[in-house]
Amino acid sequence: MSEVWIVDDDPAVLALVTTALERLGAAVRPFSMVSAVVEALASSPPPDVCLADWSIADGPILRALPLMPRTRIVVMSGNPAAEVGLPENVEWLPKPFRLANLSRLVETVESELRP
Numbered sequence: 183m184s185e186v187w188i189v190d191d192d193p194a195v196l197a198l199v200t201t202a203l204e205r206l207g208a209a210v211r212p213f214s215m216v217s218a219v220v221e222a223l224a225s226s227p228p229p230d231v232c233l234a235d236w237s238i239a240d241g242p243i244l245r246a247l248p249l250m251p252r253t254r255i256v257v258m259s260g261n262p263a264a265e266v267g268l269p270e271n272v273e274w275l276p277k278p279f280r281l282a283n284l285s286r287l288v289e290t291v292e293s294e295l296r297p
Contacts, residue, residue, distance in 0.1 A: 184230035184292060185209045189219055190258070191238045195277075199233065202281045203288065216241040223249045231256065231291055233275070233284075236264040244269075254291045 186208045190196045193214070200212045211229065213219050217240045219232070228250040234243035236259035243255060247269070257268060260277040268274060275287055 185211070186288065187211045187213060187219065187222075187229040187232045189213045189216060189232065189234035189238065189241070189243055191215065191235065195235070198281075199284065202284060206285055206288070208288070215239070216243055216246060219243070219246050220249065228253045230254065231288060233258060233288075235259065235277075237261065244272075254294070256287060256291065 186203050188196060188199050188203070188210060190199065191214050196212050196214060200210045203210050213222070216234070216238055223246065231254045232243065232250060233256045234241070236242050236257050243257065247255065254273065255271070256273040256275050257264065258275045258277050258279070262276065265274045273287065273291065275284065
């Protein structure tokens with residue numbers, strides 16, 4: 183599995199998703215702010231996949247999209263209205279979600295990334 187960045191300001195969700203994806207073999211880098219993602223992109227290559235909560239105080243993650251042109255973005259939110267207006271290349275994962283659904287989504291996205 184490739185590199186996955188997770189952005190969520192809820193420490194419990196961040197820890198749960200990080201642990202679940204690490205168990206799948208992903209190299210996971212957690213963030214609690216979108217600004218931290220932007221800072222990381224100044225010195226690190228973009229991840230293969232970025233899962234991001236929609237409702238972050240300094241978000242949404244869409245402001246970092248130009249810095250991650252090849253990254254598959256997955257937006258997570260408990261607010262179904264957040265799905266409206268998302269770019270076509272951005273995946274949607276409604277909260278609350280089952281870890282099995284998260285795993286399937288990441289595996290699907292990863293299979294699309296492979297040549």
